[in-house]
Amino acid sequence: MSRPGEAPMDKRVPTRFPVLRELADRWSPRSFLDRAPDPRQLCSIFEAARLAPSAHNTQPSRFLVARKGVGDGHARLSACLSEANQVWAPGAPVLVLASVMRERLSQVTGAMVPYPHAMHDLGLAVMSAIVQAQSMGLHCHPIAGFEPDLARAAFRVPDLFEPGLILAIGYAGPADALPEELQLKERGSRTRRVLEEVLFEGDWGLPSPLLAAPGSPP
Amino acid sequence: MSRDPHQLLRLALAGAGDIEEWRLGDPALAAAKGFPRAYPAGLIDDWGIVFLDLVVEEGTGDLVCHEVNGPNAVGSDALTGESRGRSRNEARQTLQRLREMGLLAPDGSLAGEPVVTLHAHQHWKAFRTGGEFFPRVAAYQEALETLIPGSAPELRGAHEALGDETLSVVFGDVPQVAAHLHLDEAAGCFTYRGRPVAFIGNPNLATELARAGRLPMRTGGLPVAARRVFHAWRLLDTVRDKGVQQDLLLGTGMRPLKYFEADTREEALRLTRELLARGPVVLKPNAASGGAGVHAVVAGMTDGDIAARIDAVLKDCVTKYGTNADATALPIRGFEFVRSTGYPLAGGGHLWDLRIAVLFEPGKAEAFPISMRLSPAPFEPGGFHLDRDQWISNVSGRQVTLLKSGMDDEALAAVGLTPARLEEAMEGCVTWTLKAWDAAARGGGPGGSVFEDAAEVEDPAFYPREAFRG
């Protein structure tokens, strides 16, 4: 999204191999339009999150949605953001507190046991939400900079759950709506490691020959 | 009706053979013993109550559970003589459902169309549930009134039409209530006499509709609002499946019973023969209660004798529930017979069981003992299978009931339930509830579809528990 007269920002990271449009187009804006997402679309976003896989099908993720202009949840969640994020994140029309069950019940012993993949599984659900949002023209911005204990107290999050992330959702807005020091970052290009650094085969650190295979783009 | 007539009614019923748990109530004793006992239960995210019937096994001393009942069961008044904790729990669930159904205004008052709640009892012969049921409904009405200011809930018998009230608290026996209860697929909820239903206190209403072919037996596919209005809704299928109940006892400190499941008479006969190698077998129909269709089979019986017992299981259901009972009585299950430590009375040792209630709400579970039910006749290992009075502890339909308070230390000691053992039993009941809740939410647990659950039973170390720990 952009202002009239401003060309839409192309924030895509070049890829050598085709990927889903939603993944190619996704990025994390800090400027959001003052336009509420359609409630049905918000429901689709969390429906998508609900479908995410999880270890033992534990389904550990819980989402607390805070909409600007609906009650005071948005202001209360904004107040949990770290100072740096307070500058921009409250501008998003929707903030979501994404929390995760820290332990799971063992059906063998009947006791609560560690759930090492909890944050991982929360991540899967959040990414499903992000992709669904992207497919509907919305953008999301994941936020770690907030005070989990404040959020826990503000929304009475039970002990078993850990607030893991705040997700900002909305329509991406123009960069120049942001304070000046943030505009440059908003317009800047995005950086990713190349595939050779992240895809190994045979041994740790050895780039997969897949990437050098005949027909692979340079 | 106001509350006072209910108290009077209860006193009147006390002489008319009602289930008398309320008479065991002793608030001072309960307080002194710290009952109900609270347990953390972070996993629980809704409301409900279950009742586990336990014994200590003769010889082994094992804790064993015959059966888990859902909110169809009564007796929650055994501790203090009333069921207010349960009523409040029901009312809080109702409030949450009203909110979900969009029937509450932001200020917490009722908004929108008139709505109904349903309480149904099932021992309509001689009002056997009068002691617990009617006062509970009255206390529920009162709790709703407190939780929803200005709601002015109106008590309505199931035989009467609804009036111009916005909130009707309907009560009656299961068939009467069920007659006006429908699943409205389009609206995505149950309706009673045309109004949306926000609470159903007795899961047997679902079974009653299933018998009539008006509802599927498994409730997982019901619309959200229809499924979630039952008290203890997530356990609706579990409390009707005595097999899964046994599987879930793993890890609770209670020994799961060996059992089989059979979809035909022939299979039931074959599997009964197999299980008889371990000792006597108890046959039970699916989705029945009050002791209906429960029969014992022993090793000396001929195939003909056993087949006759299997037929009797099904026939009893038809007798109790009508011809449609065929639809829900299968599968037949066979369980190893558990002989409890005898309760010594003049004529000999009586089999018994102890009912423990687990009342739960988001984040919390409370357990408390209800009553020990003694079978009315002393147990004779040689011929008990011919005499239901020797081994069936159910009080419904019985003129003579031998009830002891679950707080009666002497009675508990007489059957080997030391205070420490009782604590262990209560904790086990809470663990069972958590396991059942968890398994139902995930489609996991024994017999479920989550592969890792099965893998973990085979090899508890299958899961690298410490991985990823920050």
Ligand SMILES: Cc1cc2nc3c(=O)[nH]c(=O)nc-3n(C[C@H](O)[C@H](O)[C@H](O)COP(=O)(O)O)c2cc1C
């Ligand atoms: C972190 C994680 C670990 C998993 N581990 C196993 C596993 O060890 N074995 C297995 O059969 N399934 C495993 N699963 C699959 C889950 O059982 C599955 O995602 C869940 O039951 C939901 O089913 P669905 O993915 O078909 O929706 C795992 C899933 C996740 C997210």
Ligand SMILES: Nc1ncnc2c1ncn2[C@@H]1O[C@H](COP(=O)(O)OP(=O)(O)O)[C@@H](O)[C@H]1O
């Ligand atoms: N496995 C068993 N061994 C011995 N007695 C049993 C067993 N299962 C049930 N009983 C006796 O039969 C009674 C009725 O069985 P139960 O499963 O509780 O049926 P219902 O659902 O009709 O109450 C129990 O209260 C208990 O006294």
Ligand SMILES: [Mg+2]
């Ligand atoms: Mg029973």
